[in-house]
Amino acid sequence: MERSIPKATGICSLLDNEDVGLESAIFFETPEEIFARVFAELKPRTPPPGVRVEFRKFANANSIIQWDDAGLKVRVTDVLDGAPAQILEALAYILLSKLLRRPPPRSYAERYRRYLNRKEMRRSLELVKQARGRKFVSGPQGSFYNLEEIFEELNFRYFHGLMARPLLGWSRQPSRVILGHYDPSHNAIILSRLLDNSRVARLAVEYVVFHEMLHLRFPVDHRGARRCVHTPEFKQAEREFPQLKEAKELLKKICG
Secondary structure: OOOOOOOEEEEOOOOOOOOOOOOOOOOOOOHHHHHHHHHHHHOOOOOOOOEEEEEEOOOOOOEEEEEEOOEEEEEEEHHHOOOOHHHHHHHHHHHHHHHOOOOOOHHHHHHHHHHHOOHHHHHHHHHHHHHHOOOOOOOOEOOOOEHHHHHHHHHHHHOOOOOOOOEEEEOOOOOOOOOEEEEOOOOEEEEOHHHOOOOOOHHHHHHHHHHHHHHHHOOOEEEOOEEEOOOHHHHHHHOOOOOHHHHHHHHHHHHO
């Protein structure tokens, strides 16, 4: 076994990389045979290991591959159980490319992304996340700032008081990378606990809450394989925040 290869890797997001010729999956192949064939194509000089493919009840679209002494073990979200052979083939190329530390071929990444972006698939994944996923929400009252009070002030100021209040809370750990996020599956706005500090200007906290409120107002737009998080309408509404530039500068200093 090649020791330089990581023992496990997963797939959460797909990146555009070099394009390659698009192959067609053999329709009567089992998932194990698909992964074994793709492995042989990517590593033709390496004896093919045994392959085990399991469909698991994950809370998202993630799939995981491991290579150990017993061979390749692939755990695939059960949302893909029964998916067309071409989709499992695309997933095999993506997971094995990551395992072998190669860029996933763009053609297969596009094929996989387009499948997940189908309306019925997005709905299935959302229902799975709601049913299986766990969301920690601490509540709006922090050590210094109350998110419920800030939300209601912004709601009245920018949304005529018409926006229904989602779950509001602070993250478990302070994060400089993700200062805030909106989770549509659990209808929750979570802010980094880093911002719940007397040294952080209220304007910075207000802007992060306002930004996440816009995600309620303007949901993610799926255009084919593309996922547009900040639509033109979103960006136009964000510019209505009067101290936008000042708020962003404050956040840069906080995260610097």
